[in-house]
Amino acid sequence: MSSAVKILEGEKIINLEIYDTFMDMKKGLKEEIRQNQKYRLGDKVNVYIGYKNLSQKQIRELEDILLDYGLHLKELMTNGPPGQENSFFLPQNEENAGFPADMPEYEETALIRKNLRSGQKCFARGNIVILGDVNPGAEVIAGGNILVMGVLRGMAHAGAFGDEKAIIAAYRLIPTQLRIANHITRPPDGEVIMVNTPELARIRAGKVVIEKLKI
Amino acid sequence: MKGKVIVITSGKGGVGKTTTTANIGSALAMMNKKVVLIDTDIGLRNLDVVMGLENRIVFDIVDVVNNNCKLKQALIKDKRFEGLYLLPAAQTKDKTAVTPHQMKNLTNELRGDFDFILVDCPAGIEQGFKNAIAGADDAIVVATPEVSSVRDADRIIGLLEAAGLNNPRLIINRLRSKMVKRGDMMDIGDIIEILSIDLLGVVPEDEAIVISTNKGEPAVTDSNSRAGAAYKRIARRITGENVPIESLDEGNFMERFRRMLKLAR
Numbered sequence: 001m002s003s004a005v006k007i008l009e010g011e012k013i014i015n016l017e018i019y020d021t022f023m024d025m026k027k028g029l030k031e032e033i034r035q036n037q038k039y040r041l042g043d044k045v046n047v048y049i050g051y052k053n054l055s056q057k058q059i060r061e062l063e064d065i066l067l068d069y070g071l072h073l074k075e076l077m078t079n080g081p082p083g084q085e086n087s088f089f090l091p092q093n094e095e096n097a098g099f100p101a102d103m104p105e106y107e108e109t110a111l112i113r114k115n116l117r118s119g120q121k122c123f124a125r126g127n128i129v130i131l132g133d134v135n136p137g138a139e140v141i142a143g144g145n146i147l148v149m150g151v152l153r154g155m156a157h158a159g160a161f162g163d164e165k166a167i168i169a170a171y172r173l174i175p176t177q178l179r180i181a182n183h184i185t186r187p188p189d190g191e192v193i194m195v196n197t198p199e200l201a202r203i204r205a206g207k208v209v210i211e212k213l214k215i
Numbered sequence: 216m217k218g219k220v221i222v223i224t225s226g227k228g229g230v231g232k233t234t235t236t237a238n239i240g241s242a243l244a245m246m247n248k249k250v251v252l253i254d255t256d257i258g259l260r261n262l263d264v265v266m267g268l269e270n271r272i273v274f275d276i277v278d279v280v281n282n283n284c285k286l287k288q289a290l291i292k293d294k295r296f297e298g299l300y301l302l303p304a305a306q307t308k309d310k311t312a313v314t315p316h317q318m319k320n321l322t323n324e325l326r327g328d329f330d331f332i333l334v335d336c337p338a339g340i341e342q343g344f345k346n347a348i349a350g351a352d353d354a355i356v357v358a359t360p361e362v363s364s365v366r367d368a369d370r371i372i373g374l375l376e377a378a379g380l381n382n383p384r385l386i387i388n389r390l391r392s393k394m395v396k397r398g399d400m401m402d403i404g405d406i407i408e409i410l411s412i413d414l415l416g417v418v419p420e421d422e423a424i425v426i427s428t429n430k431g432e433p434a435v436t437d438s439n440s441r442a443g444a445a446y447k448r449i450a451r452r453i454t455g456e457n458v459p460i461e462s463l464d465e466g467n468f469m470e471r472f473r474r475m476l477k478l479a480r
Contacts, residue, residue, distance in 0.1 A: 118367070
């Protein structure tokens with residue numbers, strides 16, 4: 001669909017399937033309503049998202065945007081399998097995943113400008129950004145997300161107060177152990193797989209998974 | 216004369232701190248520098264044995280800090296090199312017999328008479344380590360190409376930085392180039408990548424070290440020893456000379472070239 005809005009039998013449909021991220025989706029929705037005169041206060045509109053899946057929270061966010069312009073969400077139209085409540089769904093190119101749309105936000109972020117060596121520990125209630133390496137034996141513990149702009153070889157614990165949406169991203173992710181909320185994982189025993197791209201760890205379906213990160 | 220205090224440390228035991236201290240000290244003395252070696256491994260002293268000076272000990276470091284003797288009385292003159300002295304550790308006491316403050320005063324007193332004051336640090340991160348680094352201007356970290364040694368070196372570098380010794384330099388000891396070639400041993404590039412500090416030198420594994428240690432003759436006195444030659448080059452680098460890091464075996468040209476690139480990273 002080239003045009004974002006179509007009128008079928010007097011009903012208005014907004015196509016949000018063309019956007020790749022939830023952020024863009026929200027932005028696109030706002031722009032469409034602002035630029036089009038056909039929407040009247042109190043109109044009920046359908047939103048089409050194709051094969052993509054949205055969480056309940058994300059659907060509520062879309063509804064809130066519509067309400068800001070005096071519109072109501074009539075129906076969320078999808079082609080996807082029903083009943084799945086995943087975060088943003090990127091079926092074709094999971095390898096090119098960016099930071100997840102539902103990544104939690106924290107006010108406080110600690111910026112650490114050195115390598116963390118064995119025996120050194122850093123803790124913050126919010127996010128932690130490290131401009132350096134985290135060596136084996138070092139520990140990074142954050143209430144929020146962890147971003148390492150170097151090699152993560154030590155232990156990192158994101159969402160330490162139980163936030164399962166927290167993520168751990170690193171330029172090179174070779175950790176001794178990863179913890180997100182109360183999930184603990186370690187790399188499989190045996191052969192070391194060398195990945196020469198940035199990676200991101202998060203919880204998907206109750207498991208810590210590692211994906212390539214495209215920034 | 217304003218001498219430089221250099222602590223030689225590693226965290227892990229048995230990687231060659233004492234051997235390194237003895238050899239670098241001897242090599243510096245061979246270059247006509249005035250050098251004193253301080254053994255801070257109180258209770259487990261070894262440096263005197265490696266130097267072959269055990270039977271000359273009358274007073275030790277604990278006697279000096281407790282004012283039982285003058286500093287000059289406790290310094291043992293080396294039997295081979297002019298300008299090389301040893302301040303031995305006490306064997307009957309433990310690490311708490313000396314405080315970091317006393318060590319600082321001691322090294323400051325020695326600065327006036329020597330070019331280099333080399334402090335042989337005990338293994339571990341407790342009182343002995345704290346004593347050894349107290350008066351130091353510079354630190355040399357010794358590590359062998361083993362994961363456990365590199366891990367401990369990393370910890371030690373962190374503690375050195377916390378104590379204000381910001382640019383420690385690394386000696387990789389006991390490297391077996393054949394094993395590295397086969398991929399059975401960590402190579403220099405791997406170690407530097409993890410520790411991210413400057414490389415001061417690489418000492419190859421050398422059986423002659425065992426013999427020289429047992430005889431109390433530092434390997435640098437043996438002109439055929441490969442390890443001894445490596446220590447001599449390290450000593451030249453410590454004096455500020457620009458000596459390139461040697462390629463460790465006689466591999467073909469491309470291989471040596473590749474290794475050079477790796478080191479330059």
